[in-house]
Every structure is written in structure tokens, then in C-alpha cells.
Amino acid sequence: GAGVSQSPSNKVTEKGKDVELRCDPISGHTALYWYRQRLGQGLEFLIYFQGNSAPDKSGLPSDRFSAERTGESVSTLTIQRTQQEDSAVYLCASSFVRYRTGPYEQYFGPGTRLTVT
Amino acid sequence: ELKVEQNPLFLSMQEGKNYTIYCNYSTTSDRLYWYRQDPGKSLESLFVLLSNGAVKQEGRLMASLDTKARLSTLHITAAVHDLSATYFCAVHTGTASKLTFGTGTRLQVTL
Numbered sequence: 001g002a003g004v005s006q007s008p009s010n011k012v013t014e015k016g017k018d019v020e021l022r023c024d025p026i027s028g029h030t031a032l033y034w035y036r037q038r039l040g041q042g043l044e045f046l047i048y049f050q051g052n053s054a055p056d057k058s059g060l061p062s063d064r065f066s067a068e069r070t071g072e073s074v075s076t077l078t079i080q081r082t083q084q085e086d087s088a089v090y091l092c093a094s095s096f097v098r099y100r101t102g103p104y105e106q107y108f109g110p111g112t113r114l115t116v117t
Numbered sequence: 118e119l120k121v122e123q124n125p126l127f128l129s130m131q132e133g134k135n136y137t138i139y140c141n142y143s144t145t146s147d148r149l150y151w152y153r154q155d156p157g158k159s160l161e162s163l164f165v166l167l168s169n170g171a172v173k174q175e176g177r178l179m180a181s182l183d184t185k186a187r188l189s190t191l192h193i194t195a196a197v198h199d200l201s202a203t204y205f206c207a208v209h210t211g212t213a214s215k216l217t218f219g220t221g222t223r224l225q226v227t228l
Contacts, residue, residue, distance in 0.1 A: 043218040105150055108160040
């Protein structure tokens with residue numbers, strides 16, 4: 001079946017512009033996650049959505065970052081007034097969450113490589 | 118704050134040799150994941166370890182979990198070039214909704 005998809009695959013933007021990144025999770029997956037990966041580094045958690053619950057925004061680095069999700073489908077990550085330090089690969093993942101037993105393994109999309117010039 | 122440490126950060130090994138990657142974490146966890154990432158690619162799930170003493174094997178890779186020691190190992194047997202990649206462990210805690218990733222181990226297998 002179809003995996004997690006993300007668009008665009010690459011985005012080059014000028015400092016100060018806003019960008020929107022999109023994630024389509026695997027159908028039926030209730031949980032959706034956004035991570036950031038800077039060059040040569042590990043993954044940094046940004047935000048988590050689970051069904052209709054309030055999202056866990058504890059990883060968002062500043063108020064320039066926001067994300068939305070419509071039900072259990074598409075999510076968009078928005079970065080306002082981009083800075084050069086925002087340059088990274090932004091990875092989206094989804095998983096099937098069963099109540100009280102926590103998230104199962106996360107399936108990752110191919111990522112969006114963001115370059116801020 | 119949960120911390121996840123991997124070592125080594127970089128490993129160069131010859132084909133045919135064995136080696137182990139270590140993943141230590143700082144708080145109690147109920148499950149641990151290993152992922153592989155090829156250059157310029159996304160993450161591929163390798164193993165999910167759900168309980169103390171869990172051991173899983175796939176081909177030349179074997180992962181184990183010791184929850185009392187807060188340690189997971191990824192053992193590579195008779196390495197081949199195709200195993201060259203970066204390997205991440207990630208830890209989930211029961212009350213948290215996210216995974217905390219280790220820094221990654223870049224594995225390079227040479228002829």
C-alpha cells in the first residue's frame with residue numbers, strides 16, 4: 001500500500017519568507033509526527049497529532065512554527081519568516097495508535113529538504 | 118529529560134567482521150526502536166523491541182534490549198558493504214507521545 005508522502009521534496013526559499021510543508025500519512029494511521037533533521041544530526045521532535053486530541057507541540061522551536069491536521073488525514077507544517085537556521089530536512093511519520101498501549105512503530109515519509117538562503 | 122546516547126558515532130569496519138552498536142537511555146522505557154537511514158533517504162524501520170530481554174534478528178543484524186540496564190545493542194555479524202548506512206535507536210516512554218532519537222551511528226563497511 002501507499003506509504004507516507006511529503007511535498008515538496010525540495011524547497012529553496014529566501015530568508016523572511018513563509019513556507020508550507022505537506023504530509024499525507026498512511027491511510028488508517030491515527031497518529032502523525034513531524035521531526036526536523038539538521039545535516040549530519042539525529043531527529044528532533046517537533047509536533048504530534050493523535051486523532052481529535054490536542055496536539056503535543058512541545059518540540060516546536062519557536063512561535064514561527066505551527067502545524068495543522070485535518071481529522072486523521074493531511075497535515076501541514078508552516079514556518080513563518082524563515083531563518084537560515086531553519087534549513088534542514090523535515091520528516092513526517094505516521095503510526096497506528098491503540099488506546100492505552102502507546103504508539104507502534106512510526107513509518108517515515110521521504111522528507112522535505114528546506115534550504116533558506 | 119530523556120537522553121539517548123549511541124556509541125560509537127562513527128564506525129568503519131571491514132567486510133566479514135563483527136561489531137556492536139550501543140544505545141543507552143536515561144529513563145525507564147517500554148519500547149525501543151532501531152532505524153536505518155541511507156544517505157539522502159528517509160528512515161527505514163528495522164526492529165521494535167517491546168520487553169526486557171527481547172531479541173530480534175534479521176539477516177546479519179541482531180538487536181537486543183535490557184530494560185534494567187537501559188541498554189540496547191545492535192550487533193552486526195560478518196558485515197557486508199550493503200550495511201553501510203546510519204543507524205538510529207529511538208526510545209518511547211509510556212507517558213510520552215513521541216520518540217526520542219539517539220545521535221546515530223554512521224557505519225561504513227569497507228572491502
